[in-house]
Amino acid sequence: MAELRTAVSRLRRELAVHPAEFPDRGIAEDELAALAAMAVGGAPEAPRLRRSLLLIAGSIGSVSALATGLADVRSAVELFGEPPRH
Template structure:
């Protein structure tokens, strides 16, 4: 949980300080807030974590300055393992 909260907090700060506006910035901010809330709850749902990660990646993926922070969030989400597969 600590790794996720730390990574999300870092990326939120980097995004807030990034000077460029881009079309999906609001989506990234909303999903980072959702990731932070899930981490704070103590029992996040893995599929929801992964969905939020995908939305953040899609929203800021082309902003190279934010790539290291995004990578840290992905690594933190990966620590929770794979979501269960449904048959």
């Protein structure tokens, strides 16, 4: 949980100070807020974490300045288990 809280907090700060506006910034901010709430609210559900991660990645994936922070959030989400194999 601590790693998730730290990674989400860091990416939220990086996004807040990033000067460029992009169309899906609000989605990224909303999903980061949801991840932050899940991180302090107890054991989050892995599928919900992965869904938020996908939305964040889709929203800011092309902003290279945020790539490291996004990778950190991804690593933290992966600690909650791998997605089911079909």
